[in-house]
Amino acid sequence: MAMRQTPLTCSGHTRPVVDLAFSGITPYGYFLISACKDGKPMLRQGDTGDWIGTFLGHKGAVWGATLNNEATKAATAAADFTAKVWDAVTGDEVLTLAHKHIVKSVNFTQDSSCLLTGGNDKIIRIYDLNKPEEEPQEITGHTSAIKKALWCNNDTQILSAADDKTVLLWDRNSTEVVKQLSFDMSVSSMEYIPDGEVLVITYGKTIAFYNALSLDMIKTVDAPASIHSASLHPDKDFFVAGGDDFKLYKFDYGTKEELESYKGHFGPVHCVRFSPDGELYASGSEDGTLRLWQTAVGKTYGLWKCVLPEELVSENSDTIYCTPAAPEIKA
Amino acid sequence: MNTLVSVLRLPRGPDPNGRGFDPNSPRFIAMCPTTISASSETGTDSVEIGEEQRARSALRESFLRTLIAMTNKQVQFHMYERVKVEAKFGASDIDVLNFQVSELQTPIGVQKEALLRAKHRKMLLMTVYDADDPPTELPTDD
Numbered sequence: 443m444a445m446r447q448t449p450l451t452c453s454g455h456t457r458p459v460v461d462l463a464f465s466g467i468t469p470y471g472y473f474l475i476s477a478c479k480d481g482k483p484m485l486r487q488g489d490t491g492d493w494i495g496t497f498l499g500h501k502g503a504v505w506g507a508t509l510n511n512e513a514t515k516a517a518t519a520a521a522d523f524t525a526k527v528w529d530a531v532t533g534d535e536v537l538t539l540a541h542k543h544i545v546k547s548v549n550f551t552q553d554s555s556c557l558l559t560g561g562n563d564k565i566i567r568i569y570d571l572n573k574p575e576e577e578p579q580e581i582t583g584h585t586s587a588i589k590k591a592l593w594c595n596n597d598t599q600i601l602s603a604a605d606d607k608t609v610l611l612w613d614r615n616s617t618e619v620v621k622q623l624s625f626d627m628s629v630s631s632m633e634y635i636p637d638g639e640v641l642v643i644t645y646g647k648t649i650a651f652y653n654a655l656s657l658d659m660i661k662t663v664d665a666p667a668s669i670h671s672a673s674l675h676p677d678k679d680f681f682v683a684g685g686d687d688f689k690l691y692k693f694d695y696g697t698k699e700e701l702e703s704y705k706g707h708f709g710p711v712h713c714v715r716f717s718p719d720g721e722l723y724a725s726g727s728e729d730g731t732l733r734l735w736q737t738a739v740g741k742t743y744g745l746w747k748c749v750l751p752e753e754l755v756s757e758n759s760d761t762i763y764c765t766p767a768a769p770e771i772k773a
Numbered sequence: 774m775n776t777l778v779s780v781l782r783l784p785r786g787p788d789p790n791g792r793g794f795d796p797n798s799p800r801f802i803a804m805c806p807t808t809i810s811a812s813s814e815t816g817t818d819s820v821e822i823g824e825e826q827r828a829r830s831a832l833r834e835s836f837l838r839t840l841i842a843m844t845n846k847q848v849q850f851h852m853y854e855r856v857k858v859e860a861k862f863g864a865s866d867i868d869v870l871n872f873q874v875s876e877l878q879t880p881i882g883v884q885k886e887a888l889l890r891a892k893h894r895k896m897l898l899m900t901v902y903d904a905d906d907p908p909t910e911l912p913t914d915d
Contacts, residue, residue: 445776446778448778448779448780450780453786491784493784493788494793494795496792498792532805746778747778747780
């Protein structure tokens with residue numbers, strides 16, 4: 443008997459959620475940070491969606507947010523022309539890095555020693571977090587606002603996607619362009635998977651997979667609607683995508699077949715990411731919510747509870763469920 | 774027939790009264806035992822930690838006493854756009870994000886009761902003076 447996906451809705455934001463990121467797996471589980479136009483990025487427990495805290499300090503919409511692997515530090519990029527680094531345990535602001543325009547993207551190196559930023563001033567900056575008073579290293583070249591800048595290849599290279607319809611691969615030391623990808627339209631999102639060096643890029647209705655070192659294309663898949671974000675499962679068997687039609691799509695990575703689509707959000711989906719253990723994926727939407735979705739629907743994990751088949755066919759099956767039987771759980 | 778996957782409960786939402794990061798959570802206690810991240814490098818000398826705790830308590834008490842002493846005193850806030858406003862200080866919230874004041878004298882009139890938010894205040898330069906004996910010159914934020 444097929445089980446129907448029950449997404450878990452995380453409320454709290456009052457404006458569209460535009461970015462989200464997971465930490466690595468820590469002794470305390472894994473964590474999730476969400477960037478929101480309400481200016482108040484939030485930290486949540488990754489497997490349950492429980493709110494842990496709100497990073498207060500930005501004076502404008504927060505466009506990008508990230509956590510380091512250990513979830514001890516957070517970084518955010520905002521429309522107030524600053525990127526901020528936070529202590530992700532206490533919620534305290536640690537550093538404010540002034541920029542000359544809206545900052546859109548932030549990314550830590552694996553050892554959390556450096557922060558990469560990119561935004562509307564078209565410049566990629568590298569900050570040494572051990573010497574925050576020093577001027578950042580600047581990398582110029584993009585001719586339009588930068589949407590995303592990510593460390594790759596063991597933090598020796600940088601991938602950047604901009605509104606100039608290019609994705610550039612830079613060498614960190616020489617700050618020169620090593621390779622370039624050009625598209626007919628702006629890239630809407632980019633995800634880098636270090637294990638296997640895969641780059642996931644979305645543009646229009648397309649989800650494209652590239653080798654992150656060579657920028658050779660692996661494959662492309664077209665979705666039924668314009669896609670804003672996609673994420674590849676850690677085991678590389680599935681990928682998920684979401685966009686304009688408010689739905690989440692799940693595809694088989696090997697066969698490119700669309701497996702499932704899920705309704706739930708009340709607005710376009712702006713970001714979607716798999717958790718580090720691949721058991722769930724989180725989506726952020728224009729509707730101001732984050733939703734958590736199970737990869738294996740019906741499995742006991744986090745707040746989801748597996749119900750055994752015998753219990754389902756019992757005459758008193760309505761007493762088994764912990765929540766009232768309702769077609770849609772709204773939070 | 775498709776059955777919905779059941780859930781134990783819904784994810785917990787934000788606390789409307791604070792910014793979270795519960796200092797009693799296992800992660801917080803393990804990583805910030807003395808609430809000062811720098812001091813955790815000094816090791817687990819319980820005497821030092823005890824002294825530190827006492828100093829922290831003294832500072833907290835002093836801060837709270839300052840807030841109490843400021844109640845009903847005339848204060849001046851330096852806001853954005855070179856605006857300075859005077860008011861009678863009432864109270865602060867727990868995160869020192871909002872101040873409750875009375876008789877707020879603004880460029881467009883006197884507000885009987887008001888809440889001054891942290892993001893609207895440029896600087897916490899509060900000059901507390903006795904309303905019956907104001908100083909002739911107030912310090913500036915230059």
